[in-house]
Amino acid sequence: MRYILSFIAVAATLVFSGCTKDPFEGIQSHERAIEAITLGGGLIQVGPAAIDRAAAKASVKVLVQPNTDLSKVVAEIQTSYKAGVSPGSDQPLDFTASNNQYKYTITSEAGDTREWTVEIIPFTETLLGTYSVQALSLYGGTGPEYGGGAVMKLTDKPWVWPANDGPEKELDNTLTFEYTGITPDGKTTGTVDNKAGADGAYANFIFNNPLTDVNGFYRTIPKGVSTWERDYANNTVTFISPEGKRSSAIFTGAKTIDLGNGQSKTITDNAFDFTLSGVDDWGNIYSDYDKFVKNPRRYWIEVKKNP
Numbered sequence: 001m002r003y004i005l006s007f008i009a010v011a012a013t014l015v016f017s018g019c020t021k022d023p024f025e026g027i028q029s030h031e032r033a034i035e036a037i038t039l040g041g042g043l044i045q046v047g048p049a050a051i052d053r054a055a056a057k058a059s060v061k062v063l064v065q066p067n068t069d070l071s072k073v074v075a076e077i078q079t080s081y082k083a084g085v086s087p088g089s090d091q092p093l094d095f096t097a098s099n100n101q102y103k104y105t106i107t108s109e110a111g112d113t114r115e116w117t118v119e120i121i122p123f124t125e126t127l128l129g130t131y132s133v134q135a136l137s138l139y140g141g142t143g144p145e146y147g148g149g150a151v152m153k154l155t156d157k158p159w160v161w162p163a164n165d166g167p168e169k170e171l172d173n174t175l176t177f178e179y180t181g182i183t184p185d186g187k188t189t190g191t192v193d194n195k196a197g198a199d200g201a202y203a204n205f206i207f208n209n210p211l212t213d214v215n216g217f218y219r220t221i222p223k224g225v226s227t228w229e230r231d232y233a234n235n236t237v238t239f240i241s242p243e244g245k246r247s248s249a250i251f252t253g254a255k256t257i258d259l260g261n262g263q264s265k266t267i268t269d270n271a272f273d274f275t276l277s278g279v280d281d282w283g284n285i286y287s288d289y290d291k292f293v294k295n296p297r298r299y300w301i302e303v304k305k306n307p
Helices: 002-019 167-172 288-294
Strands: 034-039 050-052 057-063 075-079 084-086 101-107 113-123 129-140 150-153 174-182 188-195 224-231 236-240 246-252 255-260 263-267 270-275 296-305
Touching (some): 075 084, 129 263, 150 263, 263 296, 288 296
Parallel strands (some): 057 113
Antiparallel strands (some): 034 075, 050 057, 084 101, 101 113, 129 174, 174 188, 188 224
8 A cells, every 4th residue: 555655646746747837937038248259350359358247348459460450340249148239240340430449239038228338459469579689687596685696697707608609699689579379368479580690699508617508597588480479467478499398488668676685677678587496505605606507586688679
């Protein structure tokens, strides 16, 4: 009898559950937002669109190059679930008529509407162009709180480098940056040509006493042509050698950097500011060997942009 009653209870549950109405049946979405924007028509978009739901505004950065045309913009608009957009995503629109902005109407599944402003922000990659190398500078040393740190140019102490291919060979070099594209996460990319100057030579960073190859520290920008990647979120430029070695620097303008312990570094024009991975060597504190070989801390390739 218990088994019969259990069977009847299960059967009744299935019957009633089959008759239960879907609580979401007939409910329509009132969402009417822009979720994402992808620009087409040959425009080069820098990163994802910035969506301000409170202000009903979406901003998209576009790399401005010669012949960039914002009068026929095709924007693919991703909306809320089951919402519609007008004008449609396949329509070329003139953003120049109203300060690089255009009004879109988003209509929810339930028929509610909201007007959104889509703004295109012209973006220029400021790294492009040719720079002349002005100086190679270093902050290094164990125990800077005890006077073991120093800021100097690599050429201040020529006797610690090879006589014929020390750091001075870099001072007539030029760096030419060209643009090639943008990664899916909005990093700009390109090539950099580190071209030897009139002497036709590059430095070979070999410390003299004891003989130590420190190119791993100071050959941060490869010789000849390599690639670069710029991350605007943290203002870093990463240099990538043909062999795949990566060296990242902060690209900085004219400023004075407080290094602590009474030390500072002044940048006159621009510099690529590399953080190096030296280690403390208390047995050689106060020596050139400590500063250049054992514990180099920061390294600046100082440059000036050519007219």
